[in-house]
Amino acid sequence: MAEKSTPLLAVLQLLRKYNLKGTEEILRKEASLGDAEFVNLDLPDVEIASILTAHHTESDPYSYESAYDALKKFIDSSLDIYKYELSTLLYPVFVHMYLGLVLYDHTEHALNLVEKFGPEQEDYYQDDLKRLSTVTKKDQIKGNNIAEIYSMNKFVVQLSRDASSQLKRFIHEQKTPSIILNIINNHIQLEVHDGPGRTQAQVRATAGGILGEAVKNENKTKVYYGLLKEPDIQMLTAPTEDEEEEETPDKPKKKKPKKDYNFVRKPKSDPNAPPNDRIPLPELKEAEKIEKGKALREASKRVQLGPDALPSICFYTLLNSANNAICADICDDSTMLAVGFQNSSVKVWTLTPNRLRGMKSAEKLQDIDKEAGDVLVRIMEERDRDTNRTLYGHSGPVYRVGFDPYKTLLLSCSEDSTIRLWSLQLWTCLVVYRGHTWAVWDVRWSPHGHYFASAGHDRAARLWATDHHQPLRIFAGHLADVDCILFHPNSNYIATGSSDRTVRLWDCLTGTQVRIMTGHKSPIFTLSFSACGRWLASAGTEIIIWDLGSGLPAAVLGAARLSAPTHALVFSRDNTVLASGCLDCTIKLWDFGSISEEATSEEAESNTMLQKDEKYLLRSFPTKNSPITSLHFTRRNLLLAVGTYEGSS
């Protein structure tokens, strides 16, 4: 293809993509492009985008630097109320200037630009910049992830109306307006909002996403963040319990002194709760009802936590597994611990004196009395008991293990792109779920069982059910791999955190994204929903608590202090304390009760950011050289932590 006609061919292909046949014909005739070149049109999208924009913005490379300088000076000299919003414009302009120069083979100018203005960009963009600066030629743009992301998608910048009018005036005043104007027109999406310009704190709170902030419309869908109406569970009266447990927990208990989120049941439904049949959920079987009854009974004996009553912490240290143990999980009633290892094995330990029993062989099972009351105990082989069991099957490091809510199954996901379902009675693998083509970083059960969700390197998260060998939903939209995933307590929504520094909330029913939350300055490693379902906490190097109703951050914890990433995050069972475990070997307790109170009381005011994390940090517990792998609150609000002893390094 001749160099001259490449832009025209790109236009032709674009017209064909949009099915504008008439226009295509006319263009073909006028530009006298023969039919012979008809078949060669399969330029990848990236190249088309770059060709078309490059055609627009080719201008003197020397002027790029001066244009950027001028923009910077204008922003610095503008009023404070506009300055911080406008300064979010600097980074995308810089990136697209660089890409434009590279596209036109002005490599030295591009390098000069990076040298001069690169270090001035925000520190959370420095990593991306480093990766972007390895692109020095036009052909390399296609292979580089970051460059592709920037050339294919628009960067979102939110400005107040006054700020945007200031910006327009500045651009029109420029002698060479073309560069910046073209960049803004083609690559940046300016969202104008009514209201005063935001303060530096407010801007900083939502900055950091790889493509800027969220578009306002994206966070407008109604999210049902309430909890489902729990079915009637006739709690079995244990012999030593008193009369409080005889009623079903559905009715609000006025004589109960504690006001737990579990037990507050309004006779009329919560407007924010989804209907029970919004997504199909499994009915409870007999054994599961018994488990649930037990859970509710234990919940009633829960210790109330608060700033004056901090939880006790029981720490399980894994020895001799410094580079080996990757993930750990404790089942809901805190009787078993599972650990996933680098050598692709999974080990399950029992945390109580009850040993792990295997099931009887088939011949023996024929002989047992099926009508007996304790048939579930009789099917287990008395002689086959052990304190720990090892499960082999994966062919790569196991990145996450998870117990199902009823303690019969265990899920594990691994670098070998499979998810395995193990039986905790037979101690063998039951199913291998294949669907991801790359490493699977996280897999989690739904709180009601039956569904599970996985997140992988292929930038998509999937929803599965145990009885389907293929995923039911695919959640695509992240720009980098999805690092962590979590079900909402009502099983209707899934939250994902990714290396593109955004947290997204997806609807299980439709598979669409309902919330996108930016503000993290680092990849996100772990998520946790509050017990009431309204708040989502996500942690990377700082912890941000999001209000799911609006999609805005309610609090940012630990931004200044934490230098090591947080890999474990859990809310207490009564929503008062948030515990976080860091790689710098500390467990920190935060006062979530006051955070939620302040956030709900300030609901009338918009855009107030809470930054002072000093008053929310209750205590910090350091360990000796054991980074925290996992945290778990028992039903009675005792905090269990699992970590591997690293030794002196």
Next chain:
Amino acid sequence: MTEKNEKSKTNTQTKHLPKDAQVIMAIMKDIGITDYEPRVVNQLLEFTYRYVTTVLDDARVFANHAKKKSIDLDDVRLGVQLQLEKNFTTPPPREVLLEIARGKNVNPLPTIKPHCGLRLPPDRYCLSGCNYRLKALAKKTVTKPTNIVTTPTIKTVTSKHGTPQQNVVVKRQPGPVTNISKPGSVPPKPVLKFTATSKVVAKPAVRVTSGPGPTHVTPVKMEIDTESAKKRKREDDDYDT
């Protein structure tokens, strides 16, 4: 002074390193990696050599196919592309993912049928099939009447040298139908008679009778190998001769 000595020492050490290793170290410095074990350089070198030789090999194949005398730039390009598609694949592009997701998310979530026990996918997607195991010695059990006329299985036993050679022939006649697992039934037991001869070839003399055998129920081992010759002898002792 000592610092200068140390610096010059490391300089001379790096000078002794081959040029390729120095290139790798320069690349690492460029990207910004300063802290690495020395074996990393070796591993990267190995990878580089392997990659380049693979690409050039493929390029030579392409050049030969195109009947060219020497490798051309296009051949190398093709070779690189081949490697890229085979070994250095990347996750699918975003549009493809969005398309697939759109197609998949349209289907409603399947209803959950009431079911006892674990909800698992259809059996062929599970690992819950019967396990097969090989047993060291196959045991033949008579389980149903067969219309097979006597299927004589003749096996010869050659014991180790030193012991007199014995040719044992077992002839089995499926007699009345019996299931060995049923207690109380007496399977037909072959009665063996063997003659010990000193010659290599001996005429086998076999007498098979069906009748009440020994009381214990043991299936007859039909597979005889040299190691079990001794066992065979033991069993034969149980029989009436």
